[in-house]
Amino acid sequence: MVPVDASALTEALDQDGPDATFVPDGESASALRPSIETSFHAALPWPVVIHTHCVATIALAVRADAQTVVAEKLGDLGAVFVPYVKPGRDLTRAILARSAPATRVIVLGNHGLICCGDDPVSTETLLRTVSARLEPHALPEPRSIDPELADQLAGTDWMPAPAEAQPLARDPVQLGFAGGATLYPDHLVFLGPGVAIADHDDVRTATELAARLSPPRRLLLFPGRGAAIPKDSDAGTKALARALGDVVARIAPGAEVNRLTPVQEADLLNWDAEAYRRSLSAAS
Ligand SMILES: [Zn+2]
Structure with a gap:
């Protein structure tokens, strides 16, 4: 785990220049660095923000009609769809532009899924609910090579x-x-x-x-x-x-x-x- 300064990350969203990761002074001795996707974890107004590259979500998120399917399958969860933007600050800005403070489910075009909540358990449950809804009824069997x-x-x-x-x-x-x-x-x-x-x-x-x-x-x-x-x-x-x-x-x-x-x-x-x-x- 890498500690980051969440308020500095959020404030930097309004500025241009290179993406920065805001590791606090004295915390940067480790060779590890925060993910480039850290800024939306900081900016979304929830205590818990889980982001995954869920394969069932990506299979939907690559579709040209993804926005319509998100509304059909996840509309009751208040889900929003954000078309593809390069991960980093630009994506975080796009997420904030399309979501409301109450938004808990965000499908990222050609990318993955974000679920938000008040605590880890209920947020993971939401994530699994979304993923299960997007699974097809039947999957082809994996096959061996010729x-x-x-x-x-x-x-x-x-x-x-x-x-x-x-x-x-x-x-x-x-x-x-x-x-x-x-x-x-x-x-x-x-x-x-x-x-x-x-x-x-x-x-x-x-x-x-x-x-x-x-x-x-x-x-x-x-x-x-x-x-x-x-x-x-x-x-x-x-x-x-x-x-x-x-x-x-x-x-x-x-x-x-x-x-x-x-x-x-x-x-x-x-x-x-x-x-x-x-x-x-x-x-x-
Ligand atoms: Zn991602």
């Missing part, structure tokens, strides 16, 4: 991705959602922009071509066969490969989705705070 593909990957620098990510390549509907540009910031930070699609029948050649992509892609899909990640993947890469499978399995078939634009991607990739998060993951 065994022949797994054998062929053994001689390369790549290995099968987690089981939850395999349908991204094996299910045509999921491939349609997974095969485009980035859906949410964590994916970009840990796996690179979008995914790589194998475009060569020879697996070794396909992996070598994928490894040459710049910026790097760490999730490689072999349509109809399976999904692979580099053998040197850290815990964050494995988790985010699984997360894409978890999210895409929950997107309503036929839904139109919003994706991050190249400008939004560049904005995130040049950002020191996200690079810091990435380096923390690499060290774990």
Whole structure:
């Protein structure tokens, strides 16, 4: 845990200049730094503010009709929808502009969920209620990789991705959602922009071509066969490969989705705070 000066954070929302994190003097000896998302925790007027990248919420939050679906499914909870804004002070300003002091549920476009409350237990209960309401009635079973593909990957620098990510390549509907540009910031930070699609029948050649992509892609899909990640993947890469499978399995078939634009991607990739998060993951 990193202590922060919440009132200084809130006051700084009205100022321009770089995002600051306001660790009080004498508290900064630790190498840890507060998340770039700390400012909305400080600014929302509740004792408890929980923020998660809930996969059921993201599956809704990437949809072009997310605002309508939030009103339908979470309207009785007073939920508000905030279209995608880069995490940090700009997002906090957008959240404050769209919410009221009584707002307890906020769905962040192409990002995640915020729930607020008076105490940790009731706030977690609210979070679980929202997440459960957004879960589809049935989820596809995770599938293993095509065994022949797994054998062929053994001689390369790549290995099968987690089981939850395999349908991204094996299910045509999921491939349609997974095969485009980035859906949410964590994916970009840990796996690179979008995914790589194998475009060569020879697996070794396909992996070598994928490894040459710049910026790097760490999730490689072999349509109809399976999904692979580099053998040197850290815990964050494995988790985010699984997360894409978890999210895409929950997107309503036929839904139109919003994706991050190249400008939004560049904005995130040049950002020191996200690079810091990435380096923390690499060290774990
Ligand atoms: Zn977040």
